[in-house]
Amino acid sequence: MMENVFDYEDIQLIPAKCIVNSRSECDTSVVLGGYTFKIPVVPANMQTIIDEKVALYLAENNYFYIMHRFEPEARITFTKDMQHRGLIASISVGVKPEEYLFIDQLVEEKLVPEFITIDIAHGHSNAVINMIQYIKEKLPKSFVIAGNVGTPEAVRELEHAGADATKVGIGPGKVCITKIKTGFGTGGWQLAALRWCAKAASKPLIADGGIRTHGDIAKSIRFGATMVMIGSLFAGHEESPGVTVEQDGKLYKEYFGSASEYQKGEKRNVEGKKMFVEYKGHLQDTLTEMEQDLQSSISYAGGKHLQAIRNVDYVVVKNSIFNGDHVY
Ligand SMILES: NC(=O)C1=CN([C@@H]2O[C@H](COP(=O)(O)OP(=O)(O)OC[C@H]3O[C@@H](n4cnc5c(N)ncnc54)[C@H](OP(=O)(O)O)[C@@H]3O)[C@@H](O)[C@H]2O)C=CC1
Numbered sequence: 001m002m003e004n005v006f007d008y009e010d011i012q013l014i015p016a017k018c019i020v021n022s023r024s025e026c027d028t029s030v031v032l033g034g035y036t037f038k039i040p041v042v043p044a045n046m047q048t049i050i051d052e053k054v055a056l057y058l059a060e061n062n063y064f065y066i067m068h069r070f071e072p073e074a075r076i077t078f079t080k081d082m083q084h085r086g087l088i089a090s091i092s093v094g095v096k097p098e099e100y101l102f103i104d105q106l107v108e109e110k111l112v113p114e115f116i117t118i119d120i121a122h123g124h125s126n127a128v129i130n131m132i133q134y135i136k137e138k139l140p141k142s143f144v145i146a147g148n149v150g151t152p153e154a155v156r157e158l159e160h161a162g163a164d165a166t167k168v169g170i171g172p173g174k175v176c177i178t179k180i181k182t183g184f185g186t187g188g189w190q191l192a193a194l195r196w197c198a199k200a201a202s203k204p205l206i207a208d209g210g211i212r213t214h215g216d217i218a219k220s221i222r223f224g225a226t227m228v229m230i231g232s233l234f235a236g237h238e239e240s241p242g243v244t245v246e247q248d249g250k251l252y253k254e255y256f257g258s259a260s261e262y263q264k265g266e267k268r269n270v271e272g273k274k275m276f277v278e279y280k281g282h283l284q285d286t287l288t289e290m291e292q293d294l295q296s297s298i299s300y301a302g303g304k305h306l307q308a309i310r311n312v313d314y315v316v317v318k319n320s321i322f323n324g325d326h327v328y
């Protein structure tokens, strides 16, 4: 049994002496797969979070992106288009037999996506291990992100199979009902699970799900993440692909799980739900605010680079950091 578990809301990082005169001196950039990105954040590869337009915007502006896998036939054209523009191609795959044919098709067309993410709910499986090995054999230059996992054994096995990074988080997502329907996952202790996985990881970890505030990004870095994947905080933008609805004069955007009935088109093995989040303007405003908040985090960590956050002390303040306040 795991003891002393905690989640984002239970932790406060402890400030160290500031070494900058302005937060603008703090550098939030991160390197993944040999590419440098502006912030250690990637919008979730879900259909209400990213589409071709959002992917293009992110890539053109040096933000990491991962295109979803729910329009499988569009991926070849997408990869060609992005690379034709001199941008990275970062796509997702599943593990069913047709996905092996898709990898073969990439090879036939001499297309090598810079990033391929294997996007599966229970990533600690032979199905994912076999897919990692297949991609690494056929497209050795593609950077493979594999997941999702929630244990050090899983991180070790996927890294051993050839994954270049692993994605941690089973059940902490805002539209996730895995924890309720199956009793399993890292929901409620995602940050502690990340720390546990980080002890085994020899390659980058992506913390996926459960980020509710920008401070949670810094906390993820502190506990071992190189990057964080975020869904709900990106769902409410003008550019977000989810449908916009109006109720009582207020705008909302649709956000649904990749394992929801809405995504699957059927009620079979449903582990996700749909919700509406408040409309919050343009994507770039959120990205800029995330960058500024992270610059501030770095200054509190007493450094000039993200790495400084890794070294700070922390306290566990069980469920109390909001003091009854709302997040915003
Ligand atoms: N991060 C998270 O907590 C979660 C994320 N999701 C998201 O939902 C989407 C759908 O995920 P997923 O169902 O994995 O993908 P798929 O629907 O593509 O399923 C992939 C394959 O794995 C099998 N499979 C799925 N779950 C299990 C399991 N628990 N044990 C054994 N085999 C399994 C499926 O068969 P069969 O359906 O017949 O079992 C299928 O053959 C993904 O985008 C994923 O990221 C879903 C749940 C949790």
Ligand SMILES: Nc1nc2c(ncn2[C@@H]2O[C@H](COP(=O)(O)O)[C@@H](O)[C@H]2O)c(=O)[nH]1
Pocket (backbone or CB within 6 Å): 044, 045, 046, 148, 169, 170, 171, 172, 173, 174, 175, 176, 177, 178, 179, 208, 209, 210, 211, 229, 230, 231, 232, 233, 256, 257, 258, 259, 260, 271, 272, 273
């Ligand atoms: N259990 C489920 N998890 C899902 C589903 N669709 C996506 N996800 C995961 O959630 C995160 C985003 O989390 P958020 O807290 O930032 O909103 C995403 O990246 C997936 O890993 C689903 O249907 N069921």
